[in-house]
């Protein structure tokens with residue numbers, strides 16, 4: 412091995428420092444820059460010769476009052492090391508992708524480490540580019556968010572699915588119980604849908620389901636109202652702050668709206684156009700205070716609407732249809 416003298420070793424150290432894949436700045440006790448490595452040059456658009464012996468806060472005045480300034484003061488005064496993760500202070504140094512003058516700032520993770528040379532104090536600032544990590548994190552969060560949103564949406568009709576309905580009904584029922592409020596539930600079924608499928612085919616059946624779902628959602632105007640596909644050709648609506656009689660009116664408006672679309676039905680159906688039967692029940696402290704009882708009451712009313720001839724609304728407590 413060829414022996415290396417001290418000067419050569421220093422020269423090699425400097426060259427290695429310029430190859431490091433993060434920003435290295437060394438400051439003296441007066442915050443003046445004594446070292447500015449090669450990584451910093453294209454990202455700050457400042458050559459080492461232009462910044463050496465100048466105060467860091469003169470080169471980057473915006474660092475005044477920042478977490479970075481506090482860390483530097485701490486390092487030079489008390490010898491404290493500080494790590495500033497990107498989550499705490501995203502991009503304190505105005506550094507950009509090499510060659511880009513107006514692009515977004517590089518996301519930065521920063522460490523400030525004090526050291527001494529004899530009596531003299533220094534501190535080293537290391538800046539790592541964590542933009543890739545931040546971007547990946549953001550993509551993962553976006554992906555998780557879209558999965559969560561999709562897991563609550565019915566794939567065919569685009570309205571809320573059964574899972575969302577269960578969550579919403581449970582939440583609204585608890586709220587009604589707590590606040591002594593009102594809450595109504597509609598169970599909605601497309602009449603003679605088997606005949607529709609048999610006559611027009613399953614694909615047109617799917618289109619019909621989507622049209623009805625969208626018409627139902629469009630009739631529910633309050634933000635807290637929920638229209639959901641309950642299963643198959645059955646839908647449900649959760650209507651907070653709505654009494655039984657108000658819910659009857661809503662249900663009739665929905666029924667009339669869908670009948671007025673005049674979607675042609677199969678010859679074997681009860682009515683010449685696509686129609687709905689709707690059962691209505693409301694939260695009732697004495698009798699219908701839990702989800703299963705409320706659903707059962709709405710389902711019984713729906714069954715009565717079917718027996719009563721379809722294309723009608725039956726409300727829990729109405730005289731049973733003949």
Ligand SMILES: Nc1nc2c(ncn2[C@@H]2O[C@H](COP(=O)(O)OP(=O)(O)OP(=O)(O)O)[C@@H](O)[C@H]2O)c(=O)[nH]1
Pocket residue numbers: 567600601602603604605606608612613614615616617620642643644717721
């Ligand atoms: N096209 C399509 N049809 C569906 C879907 N889900 C359920 N159905 C059909 O809906 C029909 C429901 O039929 P039934 O439960 O016998 O009731 P109905 O013919 O609507 O008669 P009533 O409810 O008594 O008026 C069945 O033929 C199911 O195949 C779906 O996602 N797409």
